Amino acid sequence: MSQKTEPLLQVEDIHISFGGLKALNGVSLEVYPGEIMAIIGPNGAGKTTMLNVINGVYTPDEGRIFFEGKERPLKMKPHHVAAMGISRTFQNLALFKGMDTWCNIMVGRTQKMHSNLFSQGLYWGMSQKEEIEHREAVEWIIDFLEIENIRKQPTGMLPYGLQKRVELGRALASEPKLVLLDEPMAGMNLEEKEDIARFVLDANEELGYTIALIEHDMGVVMDICDRIAVLDFGNKIAEGTPEEIKSNQKVIQAYLGEAEGE
Amino acid sequence: MLYRECGNYKDTYARDMAIFPIPFDRWGLGVMLVLAFLVIPYVASNYWLSSIMIPFYCFSLAALGLNFLTGYAGQVSIGHAAFMAVGAYASLILYGRYGIPLLPSILGGGIVSAAVGSVFGIPSLRIKGFYLAVSTLAAQFIIEWVLTHWKWVSGGVFGTVDAPDLQIFGWIIDTPVKKYYLVLCIVVPLVLFGKNLVRGQLGRNWQAIRDMDVAAEIIGVSLFRYKLIAFAVSSFYAGVAGSMITLAYYGAANIEEFNLLVSFQILGMIIIGGMGTVLGSFFGAGFMVLLPIFINQTLLALLGLETVPSDLRANIELIIFGGLIVFFLIVEPYGMARLWHTIKDKMRLWPFPY
Amino acid sequence: MAFFLEVLFNGLLVGIMYSLVALGFALIYKASDVFNFAQGDMSLFAGLALVGFLTVMPLWLALICTIGVMTILAYGTVFIVFRPLVARPPLILFMAAIGLSFLVQGIGQSIWGTQPKGLFLGIPEITFDIKEVFLNTFDLTFGGVAGVLVVGLVLFFQKTRTGRALRAVADDHEAALSVGIPLLRAWAVTWMIAGIVATVAGVAWGSRLGVQFSLSLIAYKALPVLILGGIDSITGAILAGLVVGAGENLAEVFLGPYVGGGIQTFFPYLLALLFLWFRPYGMFGKEIIERV
Numbered sequence: 001m002s003q004k005t006e007p008l009l010q011v012e013d014i015h016i017s018f019g020g021l022k023a024l025n026g027v028s029l030e031v032y033p034g035e036i037m038a039i040i041g042p043n044g045a046g047k048t049t050m051l052n053v054i055n056g057v058y059t060p061d062e063g064r065i066f067f068e069g070k071e072r073p074l075k076m077k078p079h080h081v082a083a084m085g086i087s088r089t090f091q092n093l094a095l096f097k098g099m100d101t102w103c104n105i106m107v108g109r110t111q112k113m114h115s116n117l118f119s120q121g122l123y124w125g126m127s128q129k130e131e132i133e134h135r136e137a138v139e140w141i142i143d144f145l146e147i148e149n150i151r152k153q154p155t156g157m158l159p160y161g162l163q164k165r166v167e168l169g170r171a172l173a174s175e176p177k178l179v180l181l182d183e184p185m186a187g188m189n190l191e192e193k194e195d196i197a198r199f200v201l202d203a204n205e206e207l208g209y210t211i212a213l214i215e216h217d218m219g220v221v222m223d224i225c226d227r228i229a230v231l232d233f234g235n236k237i238a239e240g241t242p243e244e245i246k247s248n249q250k251v252i253q254a255y256l257g258e259a260e261g262e
Numbered sequence: 263m264l265y266r267e268c269g270n271y272k273d274t275y276a277r278d279m280a281i282f283p284i285p286f287d288r289w290g291l292g293v294m295l296v297l298a299f300l301v302i303p304y305v306a307s308n309y310w311l312s313s314i315m316i317p318f319y320c321f322s323l324a325a326l327g328l329n330f331l332t333g334y335a336g337q338v339s340i341g342h343a344a345f346m347a348v349g350a351y352a353s354l355i356l357y358g359r360y361g362i363p364l365l366p367s368i369l370g371g372g373i374v375s376a377a378v379g380s381v382f383g384i385p386s387l388r389i390k391g392f393y394l395a396v397s398t399l400a401a402q403f404i405i406e407w408v409l410t411h412w413k414w415v416s417g418g419v420f421g422t423v424d425a426p427d428l429q430i431f432g433w434i435i436d437t438p439v440k441k442y443y444l445v446l447c448i449v450v451p452l453v454l455f456g457k458n459l460v461r462g463q464l465g466r467n468w469q470a471i472r473d474m475d476v477a478a479e480i481i482g483v484s485l486f487r488y489k490l491i492a493f494a495v496s497s498f499y500a501g502v503a504g505s506m507i508t509l510a511y512y513g514a515a516n517i518e519e520f521n522l523l524v525s526f527q528i529l530g531m532i533i534i535g536g537m538g539t540v541l542g543s544f545f546g547a548g549f550m551v552l553l554p555i556f557i558n559q560t561l562l563a564l565l566g567l568e569t570v571p572s573d574l575r576a577n578i579e580l581i582i583f584g585g586l587i588v589f590f591l592i593v594e595p596y597g598m599a600r601l602w603h604t605i606k607d608k609m610r611l612w613p614f615p616y
Numbered sequence: 617m618a619f620f621l622e623v624l625f626n627g628l629l630v631g632i633m634y635s636l637v638a639l640g641f642a643l644i645y646k647a648s649d650v651f652n653f654a655q656g657d658m659s660l661f662a663g664l665a666l667v668g669f670l671t672v673m674p675l676w677l678a679l680i681c682t683i684g685v686m687t688i689l690a691y692g693t694v695f696i697v698f699r700p701l702v703a704r705p706p707l708i709l710f711m712a713a714i715g716l717s718f719l720v721q722g723i724g725q726s727i728w729g730t731q732p733k734g735l736f737l738g739i740p741e742i743t744f745d746i747k748e749v750f751l752n753t754f755d756l757t758f759g760g761v762a763g764v765l766v767v768g769l770v771l772f773f774q775k776t777r778t779g780r781a782l783r784a785v786a787d788d789h790e791a792a793l794s795v796g797i798p799l800l801r802a803w804a805v806t807w808m809i810a811g812i813v814a815t816v817a818g819v820a821w822g823s824r825l826g827v828q829f830s831l832s833l834i835a836y837k838a839l840p841v842l843i844l845g846g847i848d849s850i851t852g853a854i855l856a857g858l859v860v861g862a863g864e865n866l867a868e869v870f871l872g873p874y875v876g877g878g879i880q881t882f883f884p885y886l887l888a889l890l891f892l893w894f895r896p897y898g899m900f901g902k903e904i905i906e907r908v
Contacts, residue, residue: 055480082482094477096470098538106463107470111482113463117491120462121455123281131462135275174482338707389892392651392706393901396843397892399836400885411876522836526714533711577726584718591712592700 006069008033008210009086009178014053014063023049024060025234031178036204037212038221041231042254047214048091050231051180055088056081068177083111085177089167089184091214097156101147101166104155105138108173141169145199161192168199172209179203181213185220193217197224222246230254265609281458298446303439312438312511318551319449320507325531325543326456327499332529333537334460335492336472337386337394341401342500342528347520348405349375349501350508351415351423354515358426364509365430368448371505372498378405379497386489402522409517416517423515425508441510448506452499457540459495468492469538534590536599545598557582618748623869624862629755631861632762636817637838638845638853639766640810646786646848647806650698650709654717656835658811659818661724662686663827666819667735668728675737679815686811689720694804702799721832732828735819758820765816766854769809773850782806786848840884844891846901856899860884 007030016024024046031037039047052058054065056076065072067084087108096104113134115127123131142151145165150158155166164184171179184200185193197220203209215221221228222242230238230245232254238245245251265286272278282288302315328342353371356362362370382401386394409416416423428435428444435444459465467488470478479485508515527550535546557579562570570578594601637655644652665685669678693716701712741754773779785792785802793799821831841860845852867883897903 057476057480077484078476078479079482079484082480087482088480090477094474096473096478098473099466099469103466103469107466107478107483108481110463110467115463117459117464117495120464121459123458123462127462128276128279131279132275135279139275170481338710385889385893389889389896390904392645392710392847393843393892393896393898395651395710396839397885397889399839400882400889403836403882403885407878407882411878530711530714533707537707573730574726577722577730580718580722581726584715584720584722587715588697588712588719591704591708591715595701595704595708 005032007031007066008068009054009212010066011050011054012064012066014050014060014065016049016053016058016060022234024053026063027231027234027236029229029236029239031210031212032227033210034204034208035210035226036200036224038225038228039212039214039231040216040218040221040228044233045231046234047231048182051088051182051214054081054086054180079111082174085174086180087171087174087176087178088180089164089171089182091182091186093160093163093167095155095163095167095170098154100152101155101158101169102135102138102142102151104166105141105169105173106134108170109134109137111174138173141172144172144202145169161188161195164188164192164196165199168196168203172203172207177210179209179211181211181215183214183216185215185217193220200224265606265612267610281454281461295450298450303442308438311442314551314555315442316438316445316511317507318547319445320503320511321528321531321551322544322547323449323452323506324500324503324528325535325547326453326540327496327503328528329532329537329540329543330456330460330468330499331492331496333532333539333542334465334472335468335489336475337383337489337492338392338529339398339401339496340395340522340525340529341382341398341405342496343504343520343522343524344402344405345375345379345497345500346504346507346524347409347515347517348378348497349504350515350520351409352501353505354423354425354508355415357509358423363430364428364435365448368502368505368509372501375501375504376494376498379500380490380494383490383493386493387486399522402525406517406521416515425513425515428509435510445506445510448502452502453540456495456499460540464488464491472538530587532597534587534597536597539597539599541602542597542599545602549598553583553586554579620866622749622751623865625749625751626755627862627865628858629759629861630865631858632759633817633820633834633857634837634841634861635766635854635857636762636813636820637834638841638857639769639850640813640817641838641842642845642848642850642853643769643806643810643813646850647782648694648698648709648803649706650713651706651847652716652810653710653713653835654693654720655810655814655838656832657717657720657724658686658689658814659821659834660827660829660831661689661720661818662811662815663735663818663822663831664724664728664733666815667733667822667827670735682815683812686815687808690807690811691804694800694807698803699800717832721829725829730829732826735823735827737819737823739823754824761816762820765813769813770850772809778805837884840888844884844888844898846898848902849898849900852898852900860887863887 009031010029012028013026014024014028015026027046027050029039029050039050041047049058053060056078059075063074065074067086072084096107113130115130119125119127142148145168147162147165147169150162155163158166168181168184171181181200185196188196200211200213201224204211225242228240228242228245229236230251237250237254238248240248267284272283277283282291303311306315324342324346328339331337331339349371352374353367356370357364357367382398385397389397428441435441460468467478467483470481470483471485471488475485504520512519531546531550532543533546534549535544536542558575561582562575562578637659640655640658641652644650644655662682666678666682669681673681697712697716698709701709739754739757741752743750743752745751773783781792781797782802782805784795785797785799789799792802817834818831821834825831841856842853844860845854845856864880864883868877868880872879892898
């Protein structure tokens with residue numbers, strides 16, 4: 001990865017606290033176009049909080065956020081952030097359980113659909129054209145993720161691993177500039193992990209998506225990521241390529257405890 | 263194999279995305295429409311047409327409206343009857359006082375109701391769950407108060423406004439059959455319109471908000487926009503329903519016809535009929551409209567109670583009504599639409615057991 | 617000034633009654649997640665039962681019998697209606713409560729009739745004034761009774777073993793089950809307590825307005841109180857009752873004449889809505905933090 005290019009996303013010196021608890025304490029991160037970047041760290045380190053700050057769910061107390069070189073206000077509605085081209089999957093499943101798989105993925109394309117209420121109600125003209133056009137795009141994603149056989153099943157009934165895959169599809173559906181994945185492989189068996197890792201790599205290499213992910217499985221992170229940032233207790237303690245992180249003393253301490261480090 | 267999904271190949275997305283992709287459903291709808299337009303008006307008595315079918319259609323429309331809001335978008339409202347009242351009074355004022363033609367007046371009633379509904383939808387942006395449900399009672403009480411206290415709206419006397427004779431371009435609508443057609447011709451297009459809304463992007467965004475609102479917003483669904491649209495569309499349907507029931511059934515707008523009990527009944531319709539289904543709105547409305555008639559005319563006679571005094575009879579009706587609601591919720595919590603689904607599953611396999 | 621105080625004070629006395637009904641809602645909601653729309657109808661039921669018993673027995677015995685009837689009602693409700701509905705979505709429970717309200721109303725009126733009945737408890741209604749603030753003994757008596765009941769309930773929940781078990785159930789159904797608290801029995805006890813609360817409210821309102829159908833409508837007075845205070849908060853229900861009682865009385869007297877009167881029906885809702893806009897979970901409600 002060339003470090004000379006402009007970062008796609010740059011967060012600077014983010015501070016946020018919840019009722020006295022400092023969740024993030026001056027963390028800065030960059031995500032460069034075309035890379036797979038990982039945020040790792042022990043439980044409670046502030047990883048998901050960071051994603052929520054980027055998405056606009058939380059407004060940080062201090063800091064600056066740049067996307068594509070332009071600064072965005074700290075307080076911003078999540079759907080406006082989505083409109084900028086940032087999409088997201090969630091740590092605990094957050095699919096729309098009452099809807100079929102293809103409808104879930106279709107919701108991901110909502111920012112791209114513009115037909116008005118009357119056109120939709122009559123299902124005529126623009127609306128019909130749009131529905132079919134976007135259905136094709138959704139089918140393409142279904143094909144990419146190899147979930148054709150569940151396209152018309154309600155997602156609430158699907159096994160866990162497949163739900164995670166549908167969520168990935170929903171995030172890709174908006175054709176975002178940046179995809180945030182919050183523990184895409186949590187709670188999976190080896191085979192399922194390999195599947196998801198393959199899809200993430202394909203999305204990055206074949207489709208050219210820039211991806212930032214949170215993951216606990218070190219093996220996977222070391223294998224597929226270009227760059228890694230390590231958070232601990234709301235501070236960034238290290239950043240670098242997988243090799244650099246492996247040998248970083250601070251990281252080893254954070255993960256294995258003080259005794260091992262000394 | 264009565265109900266067939268197989269053997270009809272959808273070779274384009276257009277065909278898969280059609281409103282009724284399965285031939286059996288298209289035929290079913292066709293049969294229902296023929297029944298509604300060509301059979302019922304000629305076989306049903308005037309009593310059936312004006313006291314059962316017309317209220318049934320009107321309440322189905324109102325229930326469909328509430329289903330958009332509660333069943334699809336997940337925002338519980340217990341003030342829905344008030345929006346029917348807004349539509350009823352608004353269209354009466356437009357038609358009776360300002361002489362605007364009938365159809366624009368009815369739609370106008372819906373539009374006024376939609377505007378009022380969006381205003382009462384604003385709290386939903388901050389308030390959720392039962393807090394919101396109780397807040398929607400505010401709509402019920404405030405609207406009732408306005409309709410009884412503002413003389414400009416209600417004419418002053420107990421909030422009652424008589425409906426003038428109905429006519430469209432000189433075609434006078436006076437018999438039950440003509441009124442039946444008037445109602446049917448408004449209900450059918452509106453229901454198809456609504457069906458398209460809920461299966462399109464709007465409906466998907468509503469369901470996304472219902473199932474997981476935070477995730478929906480991060481994915482890109484504007485909660486502000488789609489919640490308010492839900493309130494507006496829902497109130498529009500309620501307004502049109504209220505306006506039609508007043509013009510074609512009651513013959514006068516009276517605030518008592520839209521009180522809290524009616525709001526509960528409509529909520530009951532969608533829960534018993536099936537939340538988040540268009541068909542369920544019809545099942546529920548049918549259940550609620552037919553139940554009192556059934557209790558009064560059949561059940562009491564069967565139990566040999568037709569001689570009991572009327573106030574006791576009203577109470578027995580209440581008991582049976584309440585009991586049936588509870589019974590239904592215990593046996594089929596997802597409503598009659600789910601029963602229909604089960605029947606379809608059975609028909610798909612029939613005559614084989616599995 | 618004296619007039620203002622009088623309006624305020626009478627509002628507060630009415631407010632205690634709202635608190636009582638709202639308390640019934642809050643107790644049941646906390647314990648069983650049921651938004652009990654039948655709370656007002658339970659008051660009506662209790663009032664009807666008391667009037668019925670009073671025709672054949674003295675007051676003290678009639679009160680005991682009424683509470684007995686409310687206990688049967690509570691157990692019947694929990695074991696017949698809500699046992700099959702355990703773990704169903706809240707909206708279904710809510711609709712079941714609406715069905716229950718029709719049932720309770722219908723049964724009560726079938727047994728004891730629909731005509732309005734007077735209820736005389738022998739409490740004197742003497743109006744007197746303290747520095748030109750007019751009050752009457754009747755309102756004060758019931759204000760006092762309600763106050764004692766509220767304090768008693770708080771002590772019951774804080775200090776007794778049963779009370780603690782009920783609080784455990786309210787906090788977490790499964791955890792309570794796992795330490796051996798029988799869920800349905802705990803619910804039934806809660807419904808019984810709510811029934812007693814409903815009895816007091818029903819008797820108080822019934823002896824003022826007569827026992828009749830409209831008694832069940834006090835539920836709609838209690839609802840804005842409930843959301844203003846926070847649905848699951850007992851303190852909230854009590855405080856909000858006072859705020860709403862005083863607020864609506866002041867509004868009706870000082871604001872009503874300018875807009876046409878009768879604003880008592882919706883003023884509490886407006887008050888609650890305004891407040892909730894800034895604090896969506898009421899004064900003391902448990903805030904639900906959504907995590908993604």
